Amino acid sequence: MAQLWAQMTSAMASLIVVYVYGMFKDYFPNQLRGYVERYGNKLLSFVYPYIQITFHEYGDDRFKQSEVYRDIRSYLSASSSSTRAKRLKAHDLRDSRTLVVTMDDNEEITEEFQGVKLWWTSRKYDSRSAPSYWDYRSTDEKRFYKLTFHMRNKDLILGSYLKHVVQEGKAVAVRNRQLKLYTNGSGDHWFGSKRAKWSHVTFEHPATFKTLAMDPKFKEGIINDLDKFRNGKDYYDKIGKAWKRGYLLYGPPGTGKSSMIVAMANYLEYDIYDLELTAVKENADLRKLLIDISNKSIVVIEDIDCSLDLTGQRKEKKKSGKEKDEDDEEKDPISKKEEKEENKKSKLTLSGLLNCIDGIWSACGGERIFVFTTNYVDKLDPALIRRGRMDRRIELSYCSFEAFKVLAKNYLDIDSHHLFAKVKCLLGEVDMTPADVAENLMPKSATEDADTCLNNLIEALDMAKEEAKNKAEEEEAKLKVEEKKMNPKKEEEEESQKADVKCNGAIPKEAKENAFIST
Ligand SMILES: Nc1ncnc2c1ncn2[C@@H]1O[C@H](COP(=O)(O)OP(=O)(O)OP(=O)(O)O)[C@@H](O)[C@H]1O
Numbered sequence: 001m002a003q004l005w006a007q008m009t010s011a012m013a014s015l016i017v018v019y020v021y022g023m024f025k026d027y028f029p030n031q032l033r034g035y036v037e038r039y040g041n042k043l044l045s046f047v048y049p050y051i052q053i054t055f056h057e058y059g060d061d062r063f064k065q066s067e068v069y070r071d072i073r074s075y076l077s078a079s080s081s082s083t084r085a086k087r088l089k090a091h092d093l094r095d096s097r098t099l100v101v102t103m104d105d106n107e108e109i110t111e112e113f114q115g116v117k118l119w120w121t122s123r124k125y126d127s128r129s130a131p132s133y134w135d136y137r138s139t140d141e142k143r144f145y146k147l148t149f150h151m152r153n154k155d156l157i158l159g160s161y162l163k164h165v166v167q168e169g170k171a172v173a174v175r176n177r178q179l180k181l182y183t184n185g186s187g188d189h190w191f192g193s194k195r196a197k198w199s200h201v202t203f204e205h206p207a208t209f210k211t212l213a214m215d216p217k218f219k220e221g222i223i224n225d226l227d228k229f230r231n232g233k234d235y236y237d238k239i240g241k242a243w244k245r246g247y248l249l250y251g252p253p254g255t256g257k258s259s260m261i262v263a264m265a266n267y268l269e270y271d272i273y274d275l276e277l278t279a280v281k282e283n284a285d286l287r288k289l290l291i292d293i294s295n296k297s298i299v300v301i302e303d304i305d306c307s308l309d310l311t312g313q314r315k316e317k318k319k320s321g322k323e324k325d326e327d328d329e330e331k332d333p334i335s336k337k338e339e340k341e342e343n344k345k346s347k348l349t350l351s352g353l354l355n356c357i358d359g360i361w362s363a364c365g366g367e368r369i370f371v372f373t374t375n376y377v378d379k380l381d382p383a384l385i386r387r388g389r390m391d392r393r394i395e396l397s398y399c400s401f402e403a404f405k406v407l408a409k410n411y412l413d414i415d416s417h418h419l420f421a422k423v424k425c426l427l428g429e430v431d432m433t434p435a436d437v438a439e440n441l442m443p444k445s446a447t448e449d450a451d452t453c454l455n456n457l458i459e460a461l462d463m464a465k466e467e468a469k470n471k472a473e474e475e476e477a478k479l480k481v482e483e484k485k486m487n488p489k490k491e492e493e494e495e496s497q498k499a500d501v502k503c504n505g506a507i508p509k510e511a512k513e514n515a516f517i518s519t
């Protein structure tokens with residue numbers, strides 16, 4: 001009782017001191033002011049043993065929202081205690097694909113961390129400064145979060161808890177963020193010179209590893225590899241390697257290389273940077289572009305064999321033969337010459353590219369995946385695809401039966417069918433890309449059911465088999481003609497051998513001659 005009485009008396013005393021000080025603060029000399037404040041705080045902490053930390057939305061930089069404030073907002077939006085607040089506020093944030101809901105101004109929520117209770121409050125205040133033409137926010141309300149906890153838990157809160165809040169907040173923001181697809185244009189005019197830069201659109205593509213048709217075990221291996229990379233920051237630090245990984249995807253057109261890149265991005269929730277090398281003028285521009293890439297991204301260079309001449313000069317993007325002829329006809333000799341000159345001036349080299357992938361310049365930023373695709377793996381310079389640079393080579397090939405089953409499930413929603421056995425047999429004999437199989441499996445009208453679609457596929461496979469057979473026969477005939485041209489007597493000899501066999505039973509001509517000589 002006596003103790004309680006003593007506490008109440010000191011509480012009253014400190015409150016009176018604080019109140020009186022507040023009223024006459026301006027009349028106190030500066031030196032005395034500091035002393036009174038220290039004394040008042042000590043008295044207050046005796047009766048009010050709590051610590052408060054504030055996190056302002058705009059700190060010293062009046063134009064830039066504080067990153068910690070954003071992290072706390074994301075953390076609180078995902079915290080279960082947040083939803084217990086009576087008044088909530090929804091934020092439609094620019095880069096978020098969902099609404100972010102947090103407690104409204106002047107609400108308070110209680111949290112528990114490792115058995116310790118703490119309180120978060122959201123507050124706002126008017127900045128009261130006169131409006132000025134350069135600070136459009138000068139009359140705006142400004143916000144801050146206030147964290148309150150008992151002083152005996154100071155170490156835990158300032159150490160583990162705040163670290164946990166920031167990490168978790170960042171993770172929530174990454175989960176909610178809208179993925180983007182970036183591409184580099186041919187460069188903007190910037191005071192007369194061209195400047196390499198990225199432009200982006202929202203990335204929304206439904207391809208996932210679930211919809212990707214390939215051997216399930218192979219697919220699982222790739223997913224495990226990606227998981228290992230994503231969670232491998234400490235490992236990469238330990239072995240002293242930049243946190244990045246290179247994949248080379250190769251295979252015929254329509255086997256799912258681009259689809260796999262999309263599936264990777266959706267799985268990892270990384271942005272895609274589609275790097276168009278033919279639009280990059282020189283190594284310095286490539287460096288600028290790579291510096292601008294954010295972490296958690298996949299840098300894609302499609303058709304690498306067509307993008308960069310391996311001797312160091314760029315080539316034209318690949319064209320079909322017909323397209324090329326038409327284009328060439330259209331161009332007059334002067335513009336052809338100019339184009340050649342332009343190509344000569346181009347200073348993007350293979351070594352420049354390699355330097356950006358895993359040279360010193362790869363050190364800027366982490367958590368990046370480089371993906372190269374090609375239809376012709378044999379055409380690539382070994383330096384480009386050596387181990388360590390391209391950590392994993394993935395061949396995407398013609399449709400196997402396992403891959404077909406994935407497509408049948410996706411397109412027709414069936415796991416088995418009596419026609420599967422026939423399809424399996426034909427896929428073992430004929431090469432057909434997953435793109436072609438998918439096209440045949442897709443119902444063309446509402447009346448087409450699984451039977452019809454599978455029969456369509458079988459028909460297409462039969463046709464492909466027939467075509468392959470005819471092609472093989474044609475090639476054999478061609479080969480024979482070539483051989484005949486090279487060795488015209490050979491066929492005559494063969495013909496006469498056949499004739500001898502016909503006339504003399506099974507005795508070959510040479511044997512007969514030899515027999516004659518020996519007698
Ligand atoms: N393995 C696959 N799984 C699912 N769908 C596929 C697969 N391969 C191809 N497809 C289908 O075919 C279309 C073309 O595939 P994709 O663009 O991924 O092929 P690609 O290998 O990148 O071809 P290219 O070499 O011409 O760039 C896709 O839109 C997809 O519908």
Ligand SMILES: [Mg+2]
Pocket residue numbers: 257258259302373
């Ligand atoms: Mg592709």
